[in-house]
Amino acid sequence: MPINGSTQAMSGEPVAANPLSVKPPVIRAGGRSKAPQPGPKSHAAAPTFPFSAIVGQDEMRRALLIAAVDPSVGGVLVFGDRGTGKSTAIRGLAALLPAMEAVVGCPYACDPGRPADHCERCREQAVLRSEKVAVPVVDLPLGATEDRVVGALDLERALTRGEKAFEPGLLARANRGFLYIDEVNLLDDHLVDLLLDVAASGVNTVEREGLSIRHPARFVLVGSGNPEEGELRPQLLDRFGLAVEVTTPTDLPTRIDVVRRRDAFERDPAGFCAAHAAADRAIRKTLADARARLPGLAVPDATLEAAARLCLALGTDGLRGELTLMRTARALAAYEGAETVSLDHLARIAPSALRHRLRRNPLDESGSTARVARAVEDVLAR
Numbered sequence: 449m450p451i452n453g454s455t456q457a458m459s460g461e462p463v464a465a466n467p468l469s470v471k472p473p474v475i476r477a478g479g480r481s482k483a484p485q486p487g488p489k490s491h492a493a494a495p496t497f498p499f500s501a502i503v504g505q506d507e508m509r510r511a512l513l514i515a516a517v518d519p520s521v522g523g524v525l526v527f528g529d530r531g532t533g534k535s536t537a538i539r540g541l542a543a544l545l546p547a548m549e550a551v552v553g554c555p556y557a558c559d560p561g562r563p564a565d566h567c568e569r570c571r572e573q574a575v576l577r578s579e580k581v582a583v584p585v586v587d588l589p590l591g592a593t594e595d596r597v598v599g600a601l602d603l604e605r606a607l608t609r610g611e612k613a614f615e616p617g618l619l620a621r622a623n624r625g626f627l628y629i630d631e632v633n634l635l636d637d638h639l640v641d642l643l644l645d646v647a648a649s650g651v652n653t654v655e656r657e658g659l660s661i662r663h664p665a666r667f668v669l670v671g672s673g674n675p676e677e678g679e680l681r682p683q684l685l686d687r688f689g690l691a692v693e694v695t696t697p698t699d700l701p702t703r704i705d706v707v708r709r710r711d712a713f714e715r716d717p718a719g720f721c722a723a724h725a726a727a728d729r730a731i732r733k734t735l736a737d738a739r740a741r742l743p744g745l746a747v748p749d750a751t752l753e754a755a756a757r758l759c760l761a762l763g764t765d766g767l768r769g770e771l772t773l774m775r776t777a778r779a780l781a782a783y784e785g786a787e788t789v790s791l792d793h794l795a796r797i798a799p800s801a802l803r804h805r806l807r808r809n810p811l812d813e814s815g816s817t818a819r820v821a822r823a824v825e826d827v828l829a830r
């Protein structure tokens with residue numbers, strides 16, 4: 449047994465012999481699963497601030513929960529100040545999701561129970577072993593090259609040895625999890641475009657010089673940004689499912705509570721997590737129930753009609769607004785255990801689903817939020 453067991457993880461898989469290559473993106477089990485690999489201590493073992501212990505930021509937490517119930521609502525865009533716990537919230541949410549069954553050694557963590565979604569490598573194997581792994585949260589750094597993001601095809605190896613050599617990128621690692629981009633508004637437009645394409649299709653296709661490889665890449669894209677530091681083009685804004693605002697709390701008791709919890713967590717992470725474990729478990733159960741309920745939850749005609757009238761009143765382009773409104777309202781209803789998708793669900797989710805689709809001043813947060821609120825009042829006559 450080699451000392452570094454991880455180098456064996458992809459035996460049999462052609463990997464580009466690139467000296468700069470990162471180690472094979474096998475997604476290790478997180479804190480909840482046993483970690484059989486010896487060697488360097490994994491950051492996965494570091495405790496995560498419990499999702500249930502986050503104070504305030506209700507809109508952001510709700511948007512992330514909705515995306516966890518139904519990833520097809522599209523990504524979540526989080527606008528707001530630094531240090532408002534955006535990354536903490538995503539990590540906390542991913543940590544409380546149930547560990548996933550994944551094919552051992554698959555760089556994409558294919559789901560053994562869904563052969564239709566399998567990568568080429570898993571399709572070719574007669575026997576697939578399975579393991580539990582944590583839901584991945586992958587950070588996309590601003591300076592990342594396209595190769596690092598989508599993966600790299602080794603053309604030289606392909607031409608000289610006739611082998612298709614692919615080094616999976618960050619999108620491979622993000623499959624079935626979350627892809628987080630801090631300051632997405634500073635990322636190259638074409639990269640954002642590409643990420644949104646992959647997120648929408650669930651497939652990453654890499655093509656170079658007539659060679660092509662496809663692999664599953666289903667993930668929830670979460671982008672954060674400070675609107676004062678660069679704008680996203682309206683065409684890109686519109687492609688995110690939800691847009692939420694986070695702000696530093698301005699009332700004294702909340703601020704004190706935030707600081708107190710953060711301090712308590714840092715002084716005794718294990719104790720703090722234990723104190724919130726039951727609350728986290730309750731959210732996990734609610735999420736699982738919501739996912740199970742979602743397929744059977746119909747949207748009544750009256751709700752659909754109201755969604756359409758809302759989008760007409762606001763003059764949103766295309767039908768994406770209505771589709772997102774319907775899906776998010778349905779996911780919210782599922783999360784709340786409702787029997788039907790009501791106008792109330794629609795009204796509550798409308799600001800997150802529509803504020804970034806308005807034509808004028810899409811980044812004028814207060815303005816667009818107020819406009820959506822007004823349209824909700826008018827159209828839904830509440």
Ligand SMILES: [Zn+2]
Pocket residue numbers: 551554555556557558566567568569570571
């Ligand atoms: Zn696979």
